[in-house]
Amino acid sequence: MIVSGPTTGGTVTEPHPAIHLTADPGDAAELREGGSVHFIGTATVLLRIAGFTLLTDPNFLHQGEHAKLGYGLRSRRLTEPSMSIEELPALDAIVLSHHHGDHFDDRAAEDLRKDVPIITTRHAATKLRRQGFRDVRPLETWQCQELRRGGWTLRLTSLPARHGPQPVAALLPEVMGTMLDLTRGGDLRYRIYVSGDTLLHDRLEEVPRRFPDVDLGLFHLGGTRVLGVLVTMDAAQGVRAIRLVDPDLAIPVHYDDYTVFRSGLDEFRAAVQDDGLADKVRYLDRGEEYRFGLRDELRAEGS
Numbered sequence: 001m002i003v004s005g006p007t008t009g010g011t012v013t014e015p016h017p018a019i020h021l022t023a024d025p026g027d028a029a030e031l032r033e034g035g036s037v038h039f040i041g042t043a044t045v046l047l048r049i050a051g052f053t054l055l056t057d058p059n060f061l062h063q064g065e066h067a068k069l070g071y072g073l074r075s076r077r078l079t080e081p082s083m084s085i086e087e088l089p090a091l092d093a094i095v096l097s098h099h100h101g102d103h104f105d106d107r108a109a110e111d112l113r114k115d116v117p118i119i120t121t122r123h124a125a126t127k128l129r130r131q132g133f134r135d136v137r138p139l140e141t142w143q144c145q146e147l148r149r150g151g152w153t154l155r156l157t158s159l160p161a162r163h164g165p166q167p168v169a170a171l172l173p174e175v176m177g178t179m180l181d182l183t184r185g186g187d188l189r190y191r192i193y194v195s196g197d198t199l200l201h202d203r204l205e206e207v208p209r210r211f212p213d214v215d216l217g218l219f220h221l222g223g224t225r226v227l228g229v230l231v232t233m234d235a236a237q238g239v240r241a242i243r244l245v246d247p248d249l250a251i252p253v254h255y256d257d258y259t260v261f262r263s264g265l266d267e268f269r270a271a272v273q274d275d276g277l278a279d280k281v282r283y284l285d286r287g288e289e290y291r292f293g294l295r296d297e298l299r300a301e302g303s
């Protein structure tokens with residue numbers, strides 16, 4: 001099903017029609033009352049929550065292959081993803097922060113099912129449609145897309161992100177962060193923030209104002225430099241972003257997979273330690289999974 005984007009100009013915050021999922025979530029059944037984050041590599045995460053299965057920023061190039069970054073720029077992959085596309089479970093949707101080769105590569109374009117819903121930016125949507133994807137749902141900032149199954153709703157809201165300082169930003173694709181809100185019967189049961197490739201910027205301050213009480217945050221770090229210009233958060237900015245969004249727990253991603261990533265995990269660990277944030281950060285190796293309970297379960301455990 002193809003859902004058209006906004007039809008008029010100006011500020012559009014109306015949600016797209018919801019994606020109604022009827023198929024049984026199958027092997028995710030044991031996670032219906034909880035969730036998990038499986039770190040595949042770069043910003044590629046398999047996210048399971050209350051029976052929904054999502055994939056973020058699919059990057060399945062192998063070690064030694066080159067990601068295309070636009071304008072003929074390429075970067076060599078230094079790591080191996082923990083999983084191949086063939087090994088993925090059935091996906092309800094893909095969330096794509098932007099269409100750069102370290103987030104959506106030629107393998108993803110070739111091998112992912114063409115009917116999987118992809119929630120992304122307008123810029124990426126145009127490219128994805130050219131690549132044959134049939135259910136692409138572009139969002140403007142603050143616009144949302146809901147997925148529903150049974151009594152559960154997973155609402156994805158597009159957040160402001162800026163992939164580089166002006167005027168370099170104009171040469172880079174539009175990027176979005178994402179807030180994922182899991183609700184049942186109107187109750188918020190879990191809230192996940194995904195930064196997307198962004199620098200710390202003014203509009204990020206609006207995120208915690210609109211979305212307080214974040215349970216889990218995935219932060220794209222790496223201090224990526226393209227032609228000498230910083231285009232993703234380095235360790236220091238990452239720490240400030242965690243302070244700003246203030247999730248109960250932060251997981252760093254996108255930090256050591258490409259030659260253009262210049263600020264590695266050691267630098268981030270040191271910055272986290274210096275800032276007294278160590279209790280708030282969980283480090284995942286590629287292939288490692290973090291499991292969590294939903295809010296009601298956590299309350300039940302504590303009582």
Ligand SMILES: [Zn+2]
Nearest residue numbers: 100102103197
């Ligand atoms: Zn990136």
